[in-house]
Amino acid sequence: MERVASATPSPIAHSVRGLSDRAIAWVFVAPTIFLLLAINIFPLIWTIQLSFTNYKANRIGREVKNVGLRNYERILTDTDIWLNMQATAHFLFWTIALQVLIGFALAWLINKKFKGNDLWTTIIVLPMMLSPAVVGNFWKFLYQPQIGLFNYIISFFTGVEPSSFQMLGQVNLAPWSIVIVDTWMWTPFVMLICLAGLRSIPDYIYEAAEIDRASKWRQFWTITVPMVMPFLMLAVLFRGIENFKMFDLVVQLTGGGPGSTTELTSINLKREAFEKWRTGYASAYAIILFVTVFGLASIYVKALNKVKER
Amino acid sequence: MAEVQLKNVSKSFADTSAITDMTFGIDDGEFVVLLGPTGAGKTTTLRLIAGLENCDAGSIEIDGTVVNHYTPAQRNVAMVFQQYSLYPHLSVRDNLAFPLRSPILKTPEDEITRKVNEVAEILHIPNKLDNKATELSGGEMQRVSIGRALVRDPAIFLMDEPLSSLDAKLRADLRVELKRLQAEMKKTLLYVTHDQIEAMTMASQIGVLDEGRLVQFGTPRDIYQNPNSTYVAARLGQPRINLLPSGLFGENGPQGASQIGLRPENIEVGKGRDAHILRVEHLGDQTRLHLKFVEHDLVTLIDAHSDYQEGETIQISAVDPLFFDAAGSRIS
Ligand SMILES: Nc1ncnc2c1ncn2[C@@H]1O[C@H](COP(=O)(O)OP(=O)(O)OP(=O)(O)O)[C@@H](O)[C@H]1O
Ligand SMILES: [Mg+2]
Numbered sequence: 001m002e003r004v005a006s007a008t009p010s011p012i013a014h015s016v017r018g019l020s021d022r023a024i025a026w027v028f029v030a031p032t033i034f035l036l037l038a039i040n041i042f043p044l045i046w047t048i049q050l051s052f053t054n055y056k057a058n059r060i061g062r063e064v065k066n067v068g069l070r071n072y073e074r075i076l077t078d079t080d081i082w083l084n085m086q087a088t089a090h091f092l093f094w095t096i097a098l099q100v101l102i103g104f105a106l107a108w109l110i111n112k113k114f115k116g117n118d119l120w121t122t123i124i125v126l127p128m129m130l131s132p133a134v135v136g137n138f139w140k141f142l143y144q145p146q147i148g149l150f151n152y153i154i155s156f157f158t159g160v161e162p163s164s165f166q167m168l169g170q171v172n173l174a175p176w177s178i179v180i181v182d183t184w185m186w187t188p189f190v191m192l193i194c195l196a197g198l199r200s201i202p203d204y205i206y207e208a209a210e211i212d213r214a215s216k217w218r219q220f221w222t223i224t225v226p227m228v229m230p231f232l233m234l235a236v237l238f239r240g241i242e243n244f245k246m247f248d249l250v251v252q253l254t255g256g257g258p259g260s261t262t263e264l265t266s267i268n269l270k271r272e273a274f275e276k277w278r279t280g281y282a283s284a285y286a287i288i289l290f291v292t293v294f295g296l297a298s299i300y301v302k303a304l305n306k307v308k309e310r
Numbered sequence: 311m312a313e314v315q316l317k318n319v320s321k322s323f324a325d326t327s328a329i330t331d332m333t334f335g336i337d338d339g340e341f342v343v344l345l346g347p348t349g350a351g352k353t354t355t356l357r358l359i360a361g362l363e364n365c366d367a368g369s370i371e372i373d374g375t376v377v378n379h380y381t382p383a384q385r386n387v388a389m390v391f392q393q394y395s396l397y398p399h400l401s402v403r404d405n406l407a408f409p410l411r412s413p414i415l416k417t418p419e420d421e422i423t424r425k426v427n428e429v430a431e432i433l434h435i436p437n438k439l440d441n442k443a444t445e446l447s448g449g450e451m452q453r454v455s456i457g458r459a460l461v462r463d464p465a466i467f468l469m470d471e472p473l474s475s476l477d478a479k480l481r482a483d484l485r486v487e488l489k490r491l492q493a494e495m496k497k498t499l500l501y502v503t504h505d506q507i508e509a510m511t512m513a514s515q516i517g518v519l520d521e522g523r524l525v526q527f528g529t530p531r532d533i534y535q536n537p538n539s540t541y542v543a544a545r546l547g548q549p550r551i552n553l554l555p556s557g558l559f560g561e562n563g564p565q566g567a568s569q570i571g572l573r574p575e576n577i578e579v580g581k582g583r584d585a586h587i588l589r590v591e592h593l594g595d596q597t598r599l600h601l602k603f604v605e606h607d608l609v610t611l612i613d614a615h616s617d618y619q620e621g622e623t624i625q626i627s628a629v630d631p632l633f634f635d636a637a638g639s640r641i642s
Contacts, residue, residue, distance in 0.1 A: 207362050208395040212409035212458070213383040222408075226399045 051284035058277040071284035081285075084260065084268045090175060091182075091264060092243050096236055098183045103190030104232065108224075110191070111198040121195070128188040136252020139181045143167040143253075174254050174262050181249055186242075190235045197231030198224070230308045237300055244293055265289060312373035312465040312498060313338045314359060319368035321354055328354040330522045332368070336466065336515075339496040341489070343509040345545055346519030352502040353392055355519075356468045359500065361385050372465050383414070388459035392470040392502075394451045396443040396458075403439045406430065406457050429457040432487060434480070448475045453484075460491070467492075467499045473508065485511060506546050510534070518542045540638040543571050549598060549609040551632075552577075558604055559583065559628040564642050571632035574611040582627025587620055601626070 019027070051071055055064045075081055106124060110117050127135065142150040143166075151162040167177040201224065209219045247266045250256065256263035256271075263271075269289065273282035314336045321329040328351045336342045344352050357363045359370060361382040369376050377385050388409070396405050406426045410417045417425075430436040433453040438446060446454065456472050472488075473481045489512045492499050503509055509516050510530045517527045518541075526533055526542045537543035543551045552572040556563045559582065563570065579599075585608065589600040592614070599618060601608040603626065610626070618624065633641040 204391060204393060204395045205397060207382075208389075208391060208397070208458075209408075210362065210382040211360060211387065211389045213386070213412040213414055214408070215383075215413065218413070223397065223399075 047283045047286055050280050051287050053280040055280040055283075056277050057273075057279040067280070071281045072288070074281070075285055075288060080260070081265075081268065084263050084265050087175065087260075087262065088244065088246075088264045091179060091246065092240060094176075094179045095182045095186070095243050096239055098179065099187045099190045099239060100232060100236060102183065103187045103235070104194045104228070106187070106191045107194035107198055110195060124191060125188045127185045130185070132185070132248035133252060135181065135185050136249050139177075139184075140168070140253060143177055145169075168254050169258055171258055171261050174258055178246075178250055178253060178262055181253060182243065182246070185249070186239060190232075190239065193231050193235040193238075194228060197228035200231075201227050230304065233300075233304045233307060237297065237304065240300070241293065241297065244289075314466050314498065314500070315369075315371040316355075316359070317369045317371070319355075319358060319365045319370060321358055321363060321365050328522050329358065329365075332522075332524050334517055334524055334527050336498055336500055338498055340514045341492050341499045341501065341512055342515045342517060343501045343503060343513035344517045344519055345503060345506065345509045347504060349521075350519040351522040352504075352519060353470055354522075356389065356470055356500065356502060359385075359466070360387050360389050360468055386465045388462045388464040388467050390456050390459045390467075390469040390472045392474075394448075394455045396451055396454055398442075398444050400443055401439070402430075402435065402441050402443060402446070402454050405443050405454055406439075406461055409458060409462050425461045426457075429460045432460070432491070433457050433484070449477070449480065452476065456484075456488075465498070467497055467501075469499065469501045471503055472501070473503075473505075481508075488512065506548065510546065518545055536640070537571075537632070538640045540569065540571065540634050543632060543634075543640075547573050549574065549611070552606075552608045552610075553634075554603075554606050554608075556633065558606075559631075561628055561631065563631075563633045566635050567633040567641050568636040569634040569638070570628065571634060572608070572610075572628055574609075576629050576631050577608070577610045578627050578629050579610070579612060579624055582625045584623050585626045587618055587622045587624060590618055590620055599624075 052066055052068060053064050054067050056062060110121055110124070139150075142148050145151055145163045145166050148162075148167075150167065151165070154160065154165075155162040165173060167173050205223055206219060209223055214222065245266045246264055247270070250262055250264055250267055254262045256267045260268075265285075266289075269282060269285050272278050272285060316335070317333055319329060319332045320327070332355065334342075344355060346352050354363065358365050361377070361380055361384075365378065369378055371377065372385060372387075397408060400408065403426055406429060407422050409415075410422045410425060426439070427436065430439055433456060435450060435453050435457070438450055438454075443451070443454065452472060452475050456469070459467055459469070473484055476484065485508060488499075491497070492512075501508075501512065513530050515527060516530050516533050518525050518533065520541055526538050528536075530546075533542060534546045537546070540551075540553055544553075553569050554572065556567045556570045558570075561570070583603070585601040585603040587599055588602050588607075591598040591600070595614060596611050597614050597616065597618075599610050599612055601610065601624075608626075612618065635641055
């Protein structure tokens with residue numbers, strides 16, 4: 001007994017004994033709180049503050065003037081920015097719609113008990129595991145008008161000359177080229193979540209429905225869809241937030257062009273902040289985006305909880 | 311309603327044989343109870359009739375038609391599942407209405423409301439109709455699950471231990487209620503249980519299962535009085551039948567008898583050979599005596615008002631015992 005007790009270095013034992021439980025709890029939580037303040041809260045507050053000034057981060061010595069709400073006013077009345085917003089909304093809508101439809105359909109097929117469905121799952125999930133930089137780069141090759149496989153395949157099915165259209169270079173096609181790549185890359189994610197939802201429905205519910213003489217069609221709409229819905233909405237939330245700040249793929253593929261047709265708000269914001277160095281203006285822009293996402297997300301989460309409670 | 315016939319039905323899962331060569335018939339309007347211990351194949355039998363499993367051999371007929379390859383919907387059976395199987399995202403009302411909303415039936419909505427309310431009344435759950443199916447106690451779920459079958463008018467009702475998680479009083483009430491409904495509306499019902507009281511009180515025919523085989527089929531009275539094996543004899547009767555080597559009472563059994571079965575009514579107290587009272591249990595309406603007789607433990611019933619004491623010695627004798635051979639088969 002004696003020897004075991006003395007094996008604990010006495011100064012530490014002593015000082016620990018001197019602390020109350022509450023104090024010890026604070027000691028453990030403090031690093032997290034500190035990091036949270038340093039990395040999230042402080043920059044946020046600083047950004048809010050900067051958004052009311054004409055500060056430029058590349059001109060350290062310059063006098064900083066308070067401009068009030070001027071930055072906000074300029075952003076919200078800028079027609080170009082509204083166009084960026086529209087491009088973002090278009091991108092969000094179509095990526096989410098396509099990913100949900102295809103992802104759910106794939107999950108539904110994979111969930112059928114057939115041989116080798118594990119292998120198929122692995123294959124389908126692969127795109128998600130690649131780096132966006134890599135994906136962007138090789139889709140650039142696929143979209144190449146002369147040698148690209150994508151153009152070739154389209155021409156094979158439609159008979160259009162492969163070099164007659166440029167997915168990345170044409171104003172009407174460029175937004176779709178990004179939608180296609182994002183869908184290719186992230187549909188597996190939606191599929192996985194839907195699959196989790198489908199697997200959470202026990203077989204006996206379908207058995208009961210069989211006995212109750214519900215057709216397969218009715219089983220799908222009255223059992224499968226409502227029970228997968230919370231999962232599906234969660235997937236939409238994740239994809240929505242991710243795609244609102246879509247950056248890497250677009251930079252790789254079009255860089256925002258041609259013109260500014262694929263300039264999503266995040267690209268636009270990066271330009272303002274780190275190419276034009278209008279830090280105060282960009283801060284206001286960031287705050288506006290933050291409030292938008294936050295607002296949309298909280299409305300959405302409310303809806304999600306409603307569905308879950310049903 | 312219809313009659314159902316099983317002919318030489320067998321079913322195995324991988325290497326376990328769940329049902330072996332089962333043959334029995336349920337007449338129109340009959341209440342048949344399958345009785346057997348856990349793992350005997352009761353649920354499997356119901357699932358085979360419902361069409362949730364396909365039989366490996368034999369045939370199942372409903373109303374004279376072989377239905378082996380029919381889907382559950384085509385067979386038109388209603389089933390109460392052992393594990394309730396409610397639709398968790400629907401309210402109790404919608405759960406009960408689900409079978410009625412089948413497009414095959416085209417039930418008008420006011421008819422649905424009427425039936426749902428009626429069934430909820432019978433099962434004592436009218437105040438739970440607007441609960442979600444997951445916001446119910448186990449016993450309430452079980453009753454909703456019964457209700458979902460009762461709203462229908464199927465060829466046959468299949469019920470898998472439908473009263474197992476109810477308290478004693480409610481179980482007794484619903485037992486009577488189910489029996490009344492079945493008799494009034496002349497419904498055909500196949501009911502699975504391991505509760506012998508349910509079997510004795512409700513059944514017009516009882517089938518006793520042992521490891522996937524139907525070992526005896528007959529009226530409750532017949533099965534109780536003329537069990538064809540010690541296994542069947544032990545399934546009915548409370549307290550259980552006492553099995554002893556034959557000859558202890560000096561009775562002369564038929565050729566080959568090696569065991570005798572004594573139910574309490576076969577044991578006469580007051581004369582015969584000595585037995586030692588180990589324990590006296592007063593159950594209110596009856597009193598149980600646990601006896602040591604020669605080397606063997608016996609349990610018998612006596613009049614509730616008799617005042618035998620632990621440690622006393624009494625005399626017992628056997629009256630019309632059942633005789634079984636060494637393998638447990640009935641001889642006379
Ligand atoms: N899906 C299945 N796969 C493999 N074996 C099964 C399956 N279903 C049932 N069995 C086996 O078949 C036998 C009979 O099972 P069953 O469910 O019919 O028993 P039961 O009489 O309903 O029992 P209980 O009273 O416990 O409900 C058991 O040995 C069981 O292990
Ligand atoms: Mg069972």
